[in-house]
Amino acid sequence: MSVFSAKNEKMKRGSKSNQQKPDGATRFEEVHARNIAAAKKIVEKYSSSSDEEEEELNECKILDSLFKHYKSDGSRLGIQQALQQKTATFFENALHSGSATCLICIGSVRRADSIWTCKHCYCFFHLNCIRRWANDSIAQQKASTEQTSNEQGYYNNLGQFVPPKRKRPLHWSCPQCRKDYCLEEKPATYKCFCGKEENPRPAAFLLPHSCGEICGKNLQPTCGHTCMLLCHPGPCPPCSQYATTSCLCGQSQKKSMRCIDKEWKCDRKCKELLPCGEHRCKELCHKPNQCPPCTSTSLQPCECGAETKKRNCSELKWHCKKICGSKYSCGAHVCKRVCHSGSCGDCPLSLPRSCPCGKTQKIVPCIETIDPCGDTCQKLLSCGLHTCTQRCHRGECNLCLIITKKKCRCGIHEKELPCWKIFTCETKCKQMRDCGKHTCNKKCCDGRSCQQCDKICGKPLTCQKHKCQSVCHEGPCYPCNQQSQVNCRCGKTSKRVPCGRERTARVMCMELCRIPSKCHHPIKHRCHKNECPPCNQKCGQINDTTGCLHICEAKCHAAVKVVKQNPLNGGANVWHQSKQFEFKKQPHPPCEQLVKVSCIGGHEIAEWPCWNSKPTSCQRKCNRALRCGNHKCELICHAVPDLKDMKVCTLIAFNYFLSLHIFNLNLNMLQFLFYFIF
Structure with missing residues (x-):
């Protein structure tokens, strides 16, 4: 750098430092102006987009074209029944922009957005949102399976073989109904409701996101027919085809009925013989072999025949509380069964019996008892490892008292204890649970019960009002499934919206506004x-x-x-003023208001605003006859209260002054010539 350039840089810096810095008010005005300009741009964009979104569609024509193939005879019966179903709600969400809400981003689903629809709950989602949701779910599952990979199995600390876990195929679920979708069903393109066309173009005469073709899906419940509506959201309406069928009981003649109403009832009674064998069915037409229980009453004996009561015919068998008490064939013992039918059978004590340990079997009279055989009991004790060392005895065996080396459940510590005791140590398990966030912390854990985390997630949901109540999990939380009721300003109209959409939800109320007008014009307008x-x-x-x-x-x-x-905030900081x-x-x-005003000379009449309606000069000559009678007034338009007050003719005065001026001019010329000669 040369000397002159260095001097120039110093001079520039000095000049910049000498400039006055803007004060706080000036900076506030600059920032305020920029904010206003940015706000205007946002308002212009919002108004243009809202105008496009609020462009009204001809709903009647769209619905008529949608249902034109639904019923062949052209009546409105099929349309009314279809609109009574849940389909009407999805029609409203598709027709009115912003009515549906994406549960992932809690944003409005507009007519121009690319969407994806669940096959089970038919809920709308933005295509980009559901893609991100599916990718995140699959990525979390992949990471979890890599961390807990167990392809061949392993032996735990107790020497027990743990088989490999059964791998579940990767999947992702709908945010609302939790329906599982496989990896191949991950949404990739924007399709119409029936799935026939990709990237359907919007048209004024079609339902948004619709291709305009016949739906063609198999109707549910399955009847063999397909949906005849044009491509539509939500579930398909009931079948509108006709079939010739008889009533449920088959007593009436066949009729031509709609497919959904083919199971119709006549007005005749069933009259089938009921299981009681005495009465007939009094119910109206119903399916065969589906008669209700008999409601008539009759005297019915119990199973043993000791008692008789008046009971419903449908309760053919009933038991009293009397013990049988009949003697067996041995003649020494009696039957202890409560009210029963048939024979009492053989005496249970006359069958082959064994000693208490079960090693010796004998057939002795039922009046005799079998004594212990005197051999070692050798029954397996409750520990499952050792046998009883006592002689054959009646009753249960004692606890196992053999001292053995036992490992705790976690397999870390070892100790000599009686076999019947369970050894647990105080060591806490530090194995991570399946959520990947919390440790087990159970004392002496065997490693099997600490896989699933039992804590509540507790993360704040996207609505910022509620917390996740699911068990602690990996990946993002499901959207808030609660709904809030939003009322209009007058309170007569309400709407259920997903939690978090209360501020942006629009409630269209058709009632008149009840707020009194601030001015003297009580104009009627709708609730807002x-x-x-x-x-x-x-x-x-x-x-x-x-x-x-x-x-x-x-x-x-x-x-x-x-x-x-x-005025009290005059000295406050301008940055914090609201x-x-x-x-x-x-x-x-x-x-x-225009009023007619005449000029001061009375020459013309012009229209002037009321606030400026004062007589002024029209800038014309007066042109009134003077008192001389020979000339007219040459002055500019002026006010003349009375013509008799006119002064002397201005023409005589004008000639007098003109002659006087010429005389003075000639006198000056003579003085100049005299001075020049002499």
Whole structure:
């Protein structure tokens, strides 16, 4: 760098430092102006987009074209029944922009958005949102399977073989109904509702996101027919085809009925013989062999025949509380069974019996008892490892008292204890649970029961109002499944919206607004959410500003929204001031009514605004006859109260002054010539 360039740089820096820095108010005005410009751009974009979204569709024509193939005879019966189903809700979400909500981003689903629809719950989602949801779910499952990979199995600390876990194929679920979809069903393209066309183009005469072709899906319940509606959202309506069928009982003649109503009932009674064998069915037409239980009563004996009661015919078998008490064939013992039918059978004590340990079997009279055989019991004890060392005895065996080396459940510690005792140590398990966030922390854990985390997730959901109540899990939480009720301002119309959409939800109320008008024009308008719209009517009151009796024709100014001026905040920091608005009554503007006004000389009549209706000069010559009678007034338009007051003819005065001026000019010329000669 040369010497001159270095000097120039110093001079520039000095000049910049000498410039005055902008104060806080100037910087505030600059930032405020930039913010206003940015806000205007956003408002313009929002208004243009909202105009496009709020472009009204001809719903009647769209619904008529949608249902034109639904019923062949052209009646409205099929349409009314279809609209009573859940399909009507999905039609509203598709027709009205912003009615449906994407549960992933909690944003409105508009008519121009690319969407994906669940096959089970028919809920709308943005295509990009459901792609991201599916990719995140699959990625979390892959990471979890890689961490807990067990392809061949292993032996735990107790020497027990743990078989490999059965691998579950990768899947992702619908955020609302939790329906599982396989990896191949991950949404890739934007398709219409019936799935025949990709990237359907919007048309004014078609339902948004529809291809306009016949749906063609198999109807449910299966009847062999397909849906005849045009491509539509939501479930298919009931079948509208006709079939010739008889009633359920088959007693009436066959009729031509709609497929959904083919199981129809006649007015005749069934009259089939009921299982009681005495009465017949009194119910109206129903399917065969599906008669209800008999409601008649009759005297019925119990199973043993000791008692008889009046009971319903449907309860053919009943037992009393009497013990049988009949003697067996041995003659020494009696039957202890409660009320039963048939024979009592053989005495249970006359069958082959064994000693208490079960090694010796004998057949002895039922009146005799079998004594212990005297051999070792050798029954397997409750420990499952050792046998009883006592002699053959009656009753249960004692606990195993053999001292053995036992390992705790986690397999870390070892100790000599009686076999019947369970050894547990105080070591806490530090194995991570399946959520990948919490440790087991159970004392002496065997490693099997610590896989699934039992804690509540507790993360804040996207609605920012509730927390996740699911068991601790990996990946993102499911959207909030609660709904809130949003009311209109008057409270007569309400709507259920997903949690978190209360501020942006639109409730279309058809009632009139009940808020009293701030001005003298009580204009009727519909219920709305924000402030009442400004009055656009004419003022209509007498204009007291000009002092005339004309009616003010300006826009109503009885309640004008202005910025509230607070003198107490004059010295506050300009960066922290917040604008507050109030409604004020503005004075009448100057009256603009045109009135006819004559000039001061009476030459012409012109129309002037009322506030400026004062006689002025028209800038013409007066042209009135003077008193001399020979000439007219040459002055500019002026006021003349009375023609008799006219002065002397201005023409004589004009000639006098002209001659005097010529005389003075000649005198000056003579003086100049005299001075030049002499």
